[in-house]
Amino acid sequence: MRLADLVAGIVFLALNGYAVLGGADFGGGVWALLARGTRKDRQRELIADAIGPVWEANHVWLILALVLLFTCFPAAFARLGIVLHIPLSLVLIGIVLRGSAFTFWRYGGGAHGDEAQRHWGSVFAVASLITPLLLGTAVGAIASGSVRAGGTGSGAGFYDVYVAPWWTAFALSVGAFALVAFAFLAAVYLTLEAQQPELREDFRRRALGAGAALFGAALLVLTLSGSGAPRMRAGLIFAPWAVPLHLLTGATAVTALAGLWRRRYRLARVAAAAQVSLILWGWALSQYPYILPPDLTITEAAAPAVTLRLVLGALALGAVVLLPSLYYLFRVFKSRSQPSAIGRQ
Amino acid sequence: MPDLLAARSQMAVSLAFHIVFAVIGIAMPLMMVLAERRWQVTGHAIYLDLAKRWARGTAILFAVGAVSGTVLSFELGLLWPEFMRFAGPIIGMPFSLEGFAFFTEAIFLGIYLYGWDLIPRPAHLAAGGVVALSGAASGIFVVIANAWMNTPTGFELAQGHAVNVDPIAAMASPAALSQTIHMTLAAYAATGFAVAGIHAFLLLKDRANAFHRRALVIALLVGAPAAVLQPISGDLSARHLARHQPVKLAAAEALFETRAGAPLTLGGWPDVERRQTRLAIDVPYGLSLLAFHDPGAVVKGLDAAPRDEWPNVPAVHLAFQLMVALGTYLALVALWTGWRAWRGADLAHNTWLLRAIALGAPMGFIAVEAGWMVTELGRQPWVIYGVLKTADAVTPMPGLIVPFLAFTLLYCFLGVIVAWLLYRQIIRSPDIPEWRGFYMPPAGRGNRKAEG
């Protein structure tokens, strides 16, 4: 394997980390928006408690992916910044509103559930909808091969260069898929966070529903990919790795749903995270060796080998510090009862 | 508004916004940890309350710092794709290391904020210590990247492309040392004085309030030494400029002509057309002395560079004067405080000292903003000094005024909310009646004198 491929794999791993951890935080926002019934305040509380200690750390996966991308694949980063300026700017506004609204919601002062805090809860929830949708759309645009040097390459007008690449049915369907996938992950994780059986059942039902919706969204993406992303579709169907990958993804999906059905929540959590990761890797493999299809390969976009080697060294060193710290974080907060948020004292 | 101007303004607004939270994120954890440590040593509940309140404020500010930093990382590509295409492989290294520092910081901040009752006390204190260290480290790494933009090293140019890239040499660029020292000190000085100023203000209204007295002492412990060191480190920065970025120094000092025995220009308004500075006070030989520690030394003026490579001289000069004036004030107040404390005086009963500290509350932050104006405006028209012009780095995307206005509004909105939340949460005095007066539980007796 070439050095650049290895580094690209690591960038993608960081993106993967963001999807299964940060993505679930967005999904939590979706469920906060959709909280219904007599337990809706308790549902929101649960979501906030689950996200509180970890959202900062989950968010940094995105930064890591981004920093590695511009260090190691500057040509790809530059082109993404130009062609996807509009959706990425909107993603940013979503990230800013989501992060700050969440914190204001938690630390907003006053009694719990007062008027001002409820507003922040809504801002947090709505921003959680927009960001995954547009992030997924950007992924869809890349997969469809329309992020070229001059946008779609079909013209030089503003629309052709800055809008047409991502304003397509296919790209938007990928956005919808991302949103549903994140909501699914969140619901599955929340079954484990919930302490009371009723809350657990609430999220079990939501997880099952979202699982079904995810299946529908996948079908939609697949249908639209016929005209929207023929290259990716061909890869996903005919490549030698395609059949094993599909079988594995299918197996994890079935395991996740069966785990939910039989209330084996730990199993469901692992399977759901694996399912989403496999889908992401399917996308990556389908466009290999391109980083931005149809014309920019990983090798062409790569920084000089010195930089790649140094970054690999830094990654190895960083991992020695980070992995035990992350383990500690999740052990402290994700394997016991409710956190004692200082926001509540 | 031309697109280049819009892009520059958006970058400037984003950075000016982010730096406030970054500076707090560097220094506030240190103060939290000091307060918590006092609590563990003295068993004095007031310190625990202090640590928790500061932690609560830090949580809000850190979140805004994290999201505004994310915006910046994206903006490097959204606004300056050509800059990143060129610079990414060369200065990606400090950014990647910064990424790890953030990660560590975010993980341990989560543990610190939510783990009060979940982990043993020493582990909790250690988590706070890690937050403080990694916060300082992230600031240092990003400033190293900025230093490279001022004094680019670690590559060779061949037809507009960088070859023979050496990221390690790029990290050791000549500006790195003076800038990182000055910035790190600035973070402690600005935050320390801001917090001390708030508590001094509240003490003026409620002298005996034990809570504010403790807070004042800890904040000054962090802020005052840094404020004293800051002019010394600023002198190091200025001497660095004289050697490596003479045009920036000339603009900062409004020195139009290259000359030996250059005077130090205080105040005044530089008239760029006439090439002279009106209404200024000249200290003979001052600049040569400061820049080279030799009254006869030759200092390069703006005439050493072609006219179209001059930065905006009045803006740089005024920002520089502002920073130096504020820095001088803070250093003097810090010395005064240190002298009173050394003489064993009770700071909380020195009305004039409290007033002086309260007045200093916003000054550190204003100096930080002004200092960055000097550095960034003074580098213009280059984004990478002598290598890449800002105008050649900007995105081809038209209509940049729209994102500029959108982000500016967003930041104004966030700024107002944060200020309001802090006002509601942190500034309020605690409601525990005993703390309204001198209060010292038995366990803390031994320390009475030191803390008064």
Ligand code: HDD
């Ligand atoms: C609390 C904040 C603060 C205070 C009191 C001072 N500064 Fe400063 N200064 C900064 C905060 C700052 C800064 C915002 O942190 C800068 C911007 C870039 C940097 O490295 O530090 C800066 C830059 C900066 C530069 C430009 C460095 C460069 O571009 O490489 C010089 C020459 C000085 N400063 C000099 C001084 C002097 C002589 C001071 C005497 C009192 C002083 N500063 C006080």
Ligand code: HEM
């Ligand atoms: C001198 C300038 C800067 C300093 C001193 C600085 C320092 C810091 C610090 C201490 C933090 C931790 C968060 C906090 O405490 O609020 C932070 C956050 C961040 N900064 Fe900056 N920064 C600077 C400029 C920049 C620039 C130019 C970028 C982007 C290119 C950037 C990107 C980020 C990011 C992505 C975060 C969020 C990390 C997280 O999620 O925790 N910063 N910065």
Ligand code: HEM
């Ligand atoms: C946080 C403190 C900082 C502040 C307040 C600040 C301020 C500014 C300002 C005012 C400009 C606009 C200059 C102009 O175009 O006239 C600017 C531009 C820029 N800054 Fe900084 N800056 C800071 C730190 C940094 C750091 C740490 C980096 C990178 C590592 C950076 C990268 C840039 C870039 C890429 C531009 C755009 C190109 C240019 O105008 O030169 N800045 N900044």
